Amino acid sequence: MSGEQHPDGALLQRSQRAIRAWLEKPASTATSPLTGGGAIARSEARLAELHEGRPALLMPSATYALWVALRTLGIGPGDEVLIPKYDWVSSLAVVRELRATPIPVPVVPATLTIDPVLAAARRTARTRAIIATHLFGIPTDVPELRRVLPGVPIVEDCAAAFGSTLDGRPVGVFGDAAIMGFGPGKRIDVGELGALVLCDDGMRKRALQLSAHPVRQKVSGIAFPELTSMSIRPHPLAAMLLLDALDEDDAGPMIQERLRLANSLLVASGIDVLGLDARRGVASRSVSVLAEQVLTAELPAATKIAYGEVQDIDALARGTSRSRRIVFITTAAQPLGVHRL
Known part of the structure; x- marks a missing residue:
């Protein structure tokens, strides 16, 4: 492809940089998904450091991390x-x-996150967990969920919110478990990778029994490893890529730039950006794209979606809004995902 950038050029360049950086670091063990050593152990330690010391485990994807999180909490048939x-x-x-039962709960219009009041109203004797998704990087009010649903374990879905904050603390430290995503469309993209952050070492041990190779279970101090676990492991190179990205990452400037652009949009065009309040620091690039197009009058009509009180994707697609004008954006790199029950 002479004269043209290879479609995988950016990924390969990041990989080469990460490999060079890892080779320059002192290491006592090889990077191995069988033992959890090397760059895997270093990445997990770095993630723990970023989440107030909570233990972390690398996973091959955020979806698998969510599966492990719910299994760790004992979710199964008959549970809600x-x-x-x-x-x-x-x-x-x-x-x-x-084989559990999903109970859909409407979201708060201003944040697109699960509504604590309505979640509490849907609790039954079979409710065993809550998934609190920080959609589009906007933090769910997990402390309020905890207050209105005492005793119900909470899994934070931080796949699209790595680096976001709530009340000055990073998302992922409020629930019993949290999942992270580092694949396509995420703020940190290493090709494909996930992580699980847990509230204590007991949860970490159980998660290892459900997801790790027996060798890693043994190395981690589990006397009797679970030999029939769903051992789906992260790729060693992905761990090196993540470690390199974490060494360079700082979500602070992105949060401040989003706030500045959101205020500019409100003043210039009356657009009220989702999640704009004093409690939330949102690490998201989407507002930058929106601001550039709106403020230069280049926003295609099909690109913006108005969201009001109607929680219905067909209404969203038509641009229906029953309340204030709240706009968010989705691009080809960050497709909008919706489910309805």
Whole structure:
């Protein structure tokens, strides 16, 4: 492809940089998904450091991390799991795959996150967990969920919200477990990778028994490894890519730039950006794209979607809004995912 950029050029360049960076670091063990050593251990330690010391485990994808999280909480047939009515399909798919019952809960219009009041109203004797998705990087009010649903475990879906904050703390530290995504369309993209952040070492041990190779279970101090676990492991190179990306990452400037652009949009065109409040720091690039197109009058009509009180994707597609004008954007690189029940 002389004179043209190879379609995989950016990924390969990042990979080469990450490999060089890893070769320059001192390492006592090889990077191995069988043992969890090397760059895998280093990445997990870095993720724990970024999430107030909570133990972390690399996973091959965010969806598998969600499956492990719910299995770790003991979710199975007959259990009910509260999920956002407006969400990417993974929450629905994983709950159904475990033969549990998904209970959809409407979202708060200003944030597109699960409504704590309505979640509490849908609790039954069979409610065993809540999935709190920080959709489009906007944090769910997990502390309020905890207050109105005491005793119900909460799994934070941070797949699209790595680096976002709520009340000055990083998302992923409020629930019993949290999943991260580092694949296509995410703020940090290493090709394909996920992570699971857990509230304590007991949860970490159980997650290892459900997802790790018996060798890693043994190395981690599990005396009697679970030999029939669904051992689906992360690729060693993905761990190196993530570690390199984390070394360079700083979500702070992105959060501040989003706030600046959101305020500019409100002043210039009356667009009220989702999740704009004093409690939430949203690490998302989508507003940058929206601001550039709106402020230069280049926003195609088909690109914007108005969201009001109607929680219905057909109404969203028509641009229906019954309340204030709230606009968000989706691009080919970050497709909009919705499920309806």
